[in-house]
Amino acid sequence: MDQINDFLAIDDVCKSLMKEISCDFIGLALQDKNGLNIKWHYAIGNLNEKYRLITVRFGKGIAGKVISSGTPLMIDDFPNNVLGKPIEQPIMLAENLVSSYAVPLFFKGVPKGVLLIGNRETHSYTEDFQTSVKESAGNLEKILSDHIVS
Amino acid sequence: MELLKEDQHISSYIIRSQEEEIKRIALELHEGVGQNLYSLYTGLQFIETGTDNPQMKSYIQEMERLMERTLQEIRFLTVELHPPALSLGLFPAVKSYAKLYTSTFGVIVELENNGVEKLLPEQGSIAMFRVCQEVLVNTAKHAEATKVKISFFWGEAAITIKIRDFGKGFNCTDTCPGNASGLAAIIERMYQAGGKCTISSKIGEGTIVDISLPFSKD
Numbered sequence: 001m002d003q004i005n006d007f008l009a010i011d012d013v014c015k016s017l018m019k020e021i022s023c024d025f026i027g028l029a030l031q032d033k034n035g036l037n038i039k040w041h042y043a044i045g046n047l048n049e050k051y052r053l054i055t056v057r058f059g060k061g062i063a064g065k066v067i068s069s070g071t072p073l074m075i076d077d078f079p080n081n082v083l084g085k086p087i088e089q090p091i092m093l094a095e096n097l098v099s100s101y102a103v104p105l106f107f108k109g110v111p112k113g114v115l116l117i118g119n120r121e122t123h124s125y126t127e128d129f130q131t132s133v134k135e136s137a138g139n140l141e142k143i144l145s146d147h148i149v150s
Numbered sequence: 151m152e153l154l155k156e157d158q159h160i161s162s163y164i165i166r167s168q169e170e171e172i173k174r175i176a177l178e179l180h181e182g183v184g185q186n187l188y189s190l191y192t193g194l195q196f197i198e199t200g201t202d203n204p205q206m207k208s209y210i211q212e213m214e215r216l217m218e219r220t221l222q223e224i225r226f227l228t229v230e231l232h233p234p235a236l237s238l239g240l241f242p243a244v245k246s247y248a249k250l251y252t253s254t255f256g257v258i259v260e261l262e263n264n265g266v267e268k269l270l271p272e273q274g275s276i277a278m279f280r281v282c283q284e285v286l287v288n289t290a291k292h293a294e295a296t297k298v299k300i301s302f303f304w305g306e307a308a309i310t311i312k313i314r315d316f317g318k319g320f321n322c323t324d325t326c327p328g329n330a331s332g333l334a335a336i337i338e339r340m341y342q343a344g345g346k347c348t349i350s351s352k353i354g355e356g357t358i359v360d361i362s363l364p365f366s367k368d
Binding site: 036047048049050051052053054055056057058059086087090093094096 | 219222223226252253254255256257258287290291294296
């Protein structure tokens with residue numbers, strides 16, 4: 001997927017999620033239609049535009065790991081207690097995030113995207129919080145399903 | 151004084167050995183493992199054309215995709231370990247790394263080349279490249295910068311590289327190179343290579359790292 005056409009619908013979902021939960025940043029990453037690279041296509045609460053330039057490989061970074069495993073990933077105190085080097089999590093560095101919760105977006109049963117929620121201080125993500133994020137991820141899957149061909 | 155020289159000699163030897171080993175591993179990955187995997191990949195494609203069983207075809211295609219991913223990983227790992235562009239010169243190698251750096255960290259790198267590039271001895275070239283890499287990684291980690299400018303100055307007697315980030319900067323008295331291991335390592339690496347490194351920073355104005363290496367006289 002190279003362009004998000006339903007920008008307004010995505011914006012609605014992410015803005016209402018941001019109102020509902022307590023977070024500083026929301027980002028949406030999608031795997032390229034052709035190839036394995038993953039790019040950040042949308043963000044709110046961002047400090048800068050770095051996310052637009054970041055590309056991660058399948059299996060690398062938060063987005064790459066979530067897409068390759070198809071399971072959520074939580075970081076509660078970056079850069080402490082993180083597997084690997086801090087530079088392997090570029091979105092955390094770019095946005096000064098200390099904690100994050102990322103869930104996969106599935107298209108035709110295959111993980112092709114990531115919805116990431118981030119905070120600029122340590123944060124523990126409750127069950128309710130995680131459920132809200134997963135529900136929003138489900139809504140994004142519906143919005144984006146027409147544009148992503150697996 | 152003699153002990154100090156001996157220490158410097160040992161440190162240079164260790165760094166040189168490490169770089170040689172890194173280069174050997176990169177070459178082995180590229181020429182050995184990578185080539186073998188590519189042969190297996192083409193073999194899988196050949197097997198795929200020879201089977202009509204849809205289940206088997208789909209399984210082989212899945213293996214091909216995994217092989218493609220592995221080959222790509224090997225290529226990236228090889229470049230990360232020892233940039234092949236270094237054989238073309240220091241500026242092309244830094245230029246190639248800057249491109250990768252922007253797509254990794256989202257920080258824009260502006261490059262400027264002043265003067266005519268001269269061929270550096272391999273060890274000097276690697277040291278300059280590694281220091282540039284280290285400075286850029288430090289910038290991504292700590293500077294909160296969106297842009298970095300790298301200027302090369304090819305003089306008569308030395309090459310000087312100025313790396314300036316437009317980030318938050320730091321107080322040199324609090325984070326002087328002796329207290330920050332990353333900065334101290336950068337200075338030490340240049341010293342071992344026979345060059346110099348100076349770091350200056352101001353809060354709110356960013357950081358400037360100047361590294362220079364004299365051309366060998368022979």
